[in-house]
Amino acid sequence: MSTAAHAVLPGRGGFFGSLSDLFWRRxxxxxxxxxxxxxxxxxxxxxxxxxxxxxxxxxxxDEFSGLIKYELTLKTYGELLRPSNMDIIVRSVLMASVVxxxxxxxxFPVAYYAAxxxxxxxxxxxxxxxxxxLWSSYLVKVYAWxxxxxxxxxxxWIFTKLHLMWALExxxxxxxxxxxxxxxxxxxxxxVFLYVWLPFxxxxxxxxxxxxxxxxxxxxxxxxxxxxxxxxxxLLPLAFPGIVAGSIFTFSLTLGDYIIPQIVGxxxxxxxxxxxxxxxxxxxxxxxxxxxxxxIVIMGFYLWGARRLGAFNAL
Amino acid sequence: xxxxxxxxxxxxxFGEVRAVDEVDLEIxxxxxxxxxxxxxxGKTTCLRLIAxxxxxxxxxxxxxxxxxxxxxxxxxxxxxxxxxxxxFPHLNVIENVAYGLKMRGVGKAERAGVAAEALDxxxxxxxxxxxxxxxxxxxxxxxxxxxxxxxxxxxxxLDEPLGALDLKLREQMQEELRALQxxxxxxxxxxxxxQGEALSMADRIAVFNEGRIMQIGTxxxxxxxxxxxxxxxxxxxxxxxxxEFAERFGGSGKWASLRPEAIETVPPGTGATAEGRVAAxxxxxxxxxxxxxxxxxxxxxxxxxxAEAPAEGETVGLTWSPGDLHLMDEx
Numbered sequence: 001m002s003t004a005a006h007a008v009l010p011g012r013g014g015f016f017g018s019l020s021d022l023f024w025r026r027x028x029x030x031x032x033x034x035x036x037x038x039x040x041x042x043x044x045x046x047x048x049x050x051x052x053x054x055x056x057x058x059x060x061x062d063e064f065s066g067l068i069k070y071e072l073t074l075k076t077y078g079e080l081l082r083p084s085n086m087d088i089i090v091r092s093v094l095m096a097s098v099v100x101x102x103x104x105x106x107x108f109p110v111a112y113y114a115a116x117x118x119x120x121x122x123x124x125x126x127x128x129x130x131x132x133x134l135w136s137s138y139l140v141k142v143y144a145w146x147x148x149x150x151x152x153x154x155x156x157w158i159f160t161k162l163h164l165m166w167a168l169e170x171x172x173x174x175x176x177x178x179x180x181x182x183x184x185x186x187x188x189x190x191x192v193f194l195y196v197w198l199p200f201x202x203x204x205x206x207x208x209x210x211x212x213x214x215x216x217x218x219x220x221x222x223x224x225x226x227x228x229x230x231x232x233x234x235l236l237p238l239a240f241p242g243i244v245a246g247s248i249f250t251f252s253l254t255l256g257d258y259i260i261p262q263i264v265g266x267x268x269x270x271x272x273x274x275x276x277x278x279x280x281x282x283x284x285x286x287x288x289x290x291x292x293x294x295x296i297v298i299m300g301f302y303l304w305g306a307r308r309l310g311a312f313n314a315l
Numbered sequence: 316x317x318x319x320x321x322x323x324x325x326x327x328x329f330g331e332v333r334a335v336d337e338v339d340l341e342i343x344x345x346x347x348x349x350x351x352x353x354x355x356x357g358k359t360t361c362l363r364l365i366a367x368x369x370x371x372x373x374x375x376x377x378x379x380x381x382x383x384x385x386x387x388x389x390x391x392x393x394x395x396x397x398x399x400x401x402x403f404p405h406l407n408v409i410e411n412v413a414y415g416l417k418m419r420g421v422g423k424a425e426r427a428g429v430a431a432e433a434l435d436x437x438x439x440x441x442x443x444x445x446x447x448x449x450x451x452x453x454x455x456x457x458x459x460x461x462x463x464x465x466x467x468x469x470x471x472x473l474d475e476p477l478g479a480l481d482l483k484l485r486e487q488m489q490e491e492l493r494a495l496q497x498x499x500x501x502x503x504x505x506x507x508x509x510q511g512e513a514l515s516m517a518d519r520i521a522v523f524n525e526g527r528i529m530q531i532g533t534x535x536x537x538x539x540x541x542x543x544x545x546x547x548x549x550x551x552x553x554x555x556x557x558x559e560f561a562e563r564f565g566g567s568g569k570w571a572s573l574r575p576e577a578i579e580t581v582p583p584g585t586g587a588t589a590e591g592r593v594a595a596x597x598x599x600x601x602x603x604x605x606x607x608x609x610x611x612x613x614x615x616x617x618x619x620x621x622a623e624a625p626a627e628g629e630t631v632g633l634t635w636s637p638g639d640l641h642l643m644d645e646x
Contacts, residue, residue: 215401218368221388222395223415223466233414237405 057289066283076286080294085274089294092271095186096254099193100201103250104243106194107201111242112235114202115209130202138196142263145192149264151181179266189265193254200249208242209235244306251302255295271295317380319344319470319502320365325374327360334360336526337374342470342504344379347496349513350506352523353549358506361523362472365504367391379469389418394463395472398479400455402447408434408458409443415466433465434458436495453484460492464499473505477512489516510550514538522546539574542644547572554578554614556640564588565637570645575604575617577639580624580631587632589614593625607633 179185258272
């Protein structure tokens with residue numbers, strides 16, 4: 001205790017010392033330094049290319065020469081309304097809706113278990129279980145599913161051994177969604193979509209359920225609500241924002257995907273495949289761009305509807 | 316008469332932990348019963364056993380003569396005011412209050428009327444449209460109370476309901492709760508770790524420690540005649556005198572308790588019962604609390620504000636009437 005302690009310590013000095021002082025005096029400078037790179041990336045490269053794409057959709061293609069006419073027109077959007085193109089849109093939206101609803105139903109019990117009961121190593125196991133599919137290659141997973149669902153695949157083998165082949169055949173005999181085997185039917189496409197996007201539904205649902213205090217469940221029960229009533233009146237409304245967050249992923253990812261329906265399913269196109277085909281082999285960039293706008297518009301309506309339902313009130 | 320709540324050798328163990336250990340308890344209908352104890356003493360678990368959130372490991376529980384084990388909470392005519400109030404954040408105040416009625420199938424119009432009456436009862440008329448998030452702590456507490464009372468429960472359970480409120484509001488709510496209970500005649504069972512709250516509000520108190528009931532009695536009994544060292548120390552922070560020390564003042568080989576406010580200070584050498592040096596002095600407003608070291612034992616003395624309190628380091632004489640030295644059952 002030889003030197004008397006000062007009330008104000010001397011500056012650290014040096015470049016980093018004065019930098020710290022500057023950031024403390026002017027927090028805005030720090031914010032600018034931190035935000036400039038991502039804002040430049042998002043604003044110029046990401047949004048810029050998106051608008052370039054959207055602009056394409058207002059051009060049209062010359063049917064004789066196959067060249068793009070750089071004149072603003074709604075002709076390409078008109079083409080979207082052709083029955084063959086409308087089929088693609090309706091098919092994609094229906095598939096995305098069914099996948100989303102199924103994912104919500106499958107994810108809820110898993111998420112509920114993880115949020116309410118799992119702790120310690122079981123919770124770690126849950127996270128690994130939910131995330132593991134995201135760690136492996138998407139393509140490998142889809143091809144793996146093709147092997148599982150194929151006519152000579154594991155599923156057929158299991159059903160044969162269990163003498164339940166008649167049940168599988170009954171399902172495949174259903175018109176439209178059935179087919180020659182699961183791997184070439186809409187049911188197969190649906191199963192693979194459900195598997196691949198399920199983690200995106202489980203995790204937000206689990207996060208929402210985790211925030212519901214146990215005392216609310218107890219209070220509901222205390223006030224005379226049977227478990228079923230507690231589910232509908234307390235648990236589901238409070239988990240709803242999480243389910244909507246998850247559904248935004250499952251819905252939009254299904255809507256835009258072009259690989260799964262290509263590998264597993266009937267040969268009928270989904271939006272993603274249409275975009276792929278139009279900009280590639282067909283060389284019709286304007287129509288591809290117009291197709292791209294469709295999921296964006298649908299998601300816009302989807303989010304608006306979700307907001308109307310109060311999905312974001314609890315965020 | 317049938318007890319409102321009756322525990323017969325009730326235990327609730329969590330693995331090795333004996334949260335509640337062979338508790339016997341009879342709560343009289345219409346009484347304001349407090350369960351008092353430090354945290355982890357088993358009082359909240361007892362409350363949860365009555366509500367039905369926990370099931371006993373062993374023993375038998377009756378609520379108004381009916382067996383309670385194996386009956387889920389939603390089939391018990393018992394309601395709880397939770398420590399964190401547990402108001403449903405997605406429902407407004409009136410929907411929260413009417414929740415229990417809705418679950419019982421009461422019609423929408425009738426529900427609204429009865430719930431509004433309940434809000435009047437807790438002095439929150441016209442608050443029905445607000446969300447719980449827009450209310451203060453005291454208001455949330457009242458809504459929680461209305462939500463429980465609207466169901467006209469046979470027993471109302473309150474789990475440290477005043478813990479989160481500031482002092483002024485807490486004192487006001489204590490009075491209101493007490494008045495409400497007398498008016499409605501419902502059996503209230505109140506869990507608290509605040510001995511002042513238990514003493515001022517309850518008809519009878521059960522003092523809990525380590526999963527067992529140490530003593531059951533009226534506030535006066537608990538305060539004046541504690542049966543164990545723990546009760547004497549926990550309720551009103553009494554001076555606990557070891558047997559050999561108590562014997563010098565007329566004890567008989569048992570532990571004794573001496574209330575701090577029963578002791579008076581006198582100038583040293585003037586026929587004082589004991590003499591000692593003042594080790595600490597705390598001014599508390601209405602009173603002054605001093606600690607006096609008497610032959611290695613620290614005695615706390617609470618003096619009224621009107622009395623002249625001795626300064627730290629001074630030697631004082633202490634005196635009390637022999638009747639105030641209460642001998643406990645513990646040797």
